[in-house]
Amino acid sequence: xxxxxxxxxxxxxxxxxxxxPAKFRKDLSKDLVVTVDPQENCLYVFEPDDFNLWVQSFxxxxxxxxxxxxxxxxxxxxxxxxxxxxxxxxSGRINVxxxxxxxxxxxxxxxxxGNTGYFEIWDAKRRESTKKTVDLASLLFS
Amino acid sequence: xxxxxxxxxxxxxxxxxxxxPAKFRKDLSKDLVVTVDPQENCLYVFEPDDFNLWVQSFxxxxxxxxxxxxxxxxxxxxxxxxxxxxxxxxSGRINVxxxxxxxxxxxxxxxxxGNTGYFEIWDAKRRESTKKTVDLASLLFS
DNA sequence: ATTGCAAAGTGGGATAAAGTGGCATAAACT
DNA sequence: AGTTTATGCCACTTTATCCCACTTTGCAAT
Numbered sequence: 001x002x003x004x005x006x007x008x009x010x011x012x013x014x015x016x017x018x019x020x021p022a023k024f025r026k027d028l029s030k031d032l033v034v035t036v037d038p039q040e041n042c043l044y045v046f047e048p049d050d051f052n053l054w055v056q057s058f059x060x061x062x063x064x065x066x067x068x069x070x071x072x073x074x075x076x077x078x079x080x081x082x083x084x085x086x087x088x089x090x091s092g093r094i095n096v097x098x099x100x101x102x103x104x105x106x107x108x109x110x111x112x113x114g115n116t117g118y119f120e121i122w123d124a125k126r127r128e129s130t131k132k133t134v135d136l137a138s139l140l141f142s
Numbered sequence: 143x144x145x146x147x148x149x150x151x152x153x154x155x156x157x158x159x160x161x162x163p164a165k166f167r168k169d170l171s172k173d174l175v176v177t178v179d180p181q182e183n184c185l186y187v188f189e190p191d192d193f194n195l196w197v198q199s200f201x202x203x204x205x206x207x208x209x210x211x212x213x214x215x216x217x218x219x220x221x222x223x224x225x226x227x228x229x230x231x232x233s234g235r236i237n238v239x240x241x242x243x244x245x246x247x248x249x250x251x252x253x254x255x256g257n258t259g260y261f262e263i264w265d266a267k268r269r270e271s272t273k274k275t276v277d278l279a280s281l282l283f284s
Numbered sequence: 285a286t287t288g289c290a291a292a293g294t295g296g297g298a299t300a301a302a303g304t305g306g307c308a309t310a311a312a313c314t
Numbered sequence: 315a316g317t318t319t320a321t322g323c324c325a326c327t328t329t330a331t332c333c334c335a336c337t338t339t340g341c342a343a344t
Contacts, residue, residue, distance in 0.1 A: 003190075003194070004222075005175070005222045005223075005225045005226065005227060006222070006223065006225060006226045006227070007223040007224070007241065010303075010304090011303085011304070011305095013304070013305065013306095014305085014306095015319090015320075015321090016320095017304095017321095019302080019303055019304075021302090021303095022301075022302055022303090023227070039212070089321075089322070090321095090322065090323075091303085091304090091322085091323085092302080092303085093303095093304095095320085095321095113219060113222070113223045114222055114223070115215070115218060115219050115222055115223075116218065116222060120219070134216065134220060136180050136217070136220045136221070137180050137181055137182070139213070139216070139217055139220075140180050140200055140217065141180070152293075152294090153293085153294070155294065155295065155296095156295080156296090157295095157296095157329090157330075157331090158330090159294090159295095159331095161292080161293055161294075163292090163293095164291075164292060164293090231331075231332075232331095232332070232333075233292095233293085233294090233332090233333085234292080234293085235293090235294095237330080237331090
């Protein structure tokens with residue numbers, strides 16, 4: 001699995017394309033899956049296999065996915081419907097479709113954050129205001 | 143794990159480069175991770191594996207990247223976003239990116255301190271003023 | 285001590301790479 | 315076919331990286 005770290009300020013162009021940090025490109029496969037963070041704060045970008053592992057992880061606690069469990073089916077429907085697969089193009093960019101951008105109010109300026117096995121795309125303004133409310137030291141040491 | 147000791151006064155150049163003490167270079171791997179001390183007093187520099195161990199040490203029960211515990215995800219996001227990986231170049235220097243320097247108000251003059259498994263980078267002035275407020279004897283014997 | 289030498293640390297210029305925007309071509313849709 | 319949307323390609327700007335050279339420091343041998 002990839003191990004992505006760091007925070008990068010990039011821009012989504014008029015066509016919805018976003019160039020990835022070169023350091024991420026070195027490690028990532030060409031095919032990626034973009035999806036919406038369930039809290040709807042940002043977008044998550046996975047390698048395809050890791051996206052599926054992530055979806056599955058929501059069923060692990062109660063005995064794995066059960067195809068007759070209506071709640072399981074509904075969860076999977078929502079997770080999968082908010083995802084799209086994309087390819088890194090020759091200039092190192094991916095498409096961030098408008099419908100996904102709308103979920104998390106991404107406009108032009110975004111912050112890309114490596115979060116170990118995947119990376120996140122935040123609207124720059126939202127990221128800044130969230131950061132201010134997070135006191136890491138108190139999270140860690142209280 | 144490395145065992146770094148000592149205090150060295152170095153300078154960050156106009157391009158954000160910092161040469162490491164030769165004694166550290168002898169022991170360190172080429173790849174390193176620079177991150178912000180959670181107290182925001184200085185920067186920490188780890189070997190990549192030790193950085194990940196350090197991040198994990200903040201989680202008692204570890205669900206790996208599959209952990210859906212929202213607080214865990216947030217902590218990991220903050221820790222990983224404040225980090226960057228870097229390589230020691232041909233002149234024995236690493237990059238200390240501007241966004242990390244801003245967290246701990248590093249300008250030009252810095253103090254590099256070996257702290258066993260990692261080393262720290264302090265703004266020289268802050269290091270001096272902090273040193274004055276620390277009474278080692280009372281830390282040790284009270 | 286003094287000198288010589290090598291290593292360490294620092295700075296600057298040249299080169300390469302990354303990120304971004306725009307144009308042109310190709311594909312899809314009506 | 316015409317309009318719109320998407321994709322690939324090229325070019326500009328900025329940033330990072332590489333390489334070389336100067337200065338200082340530390341060590342060693344005389």
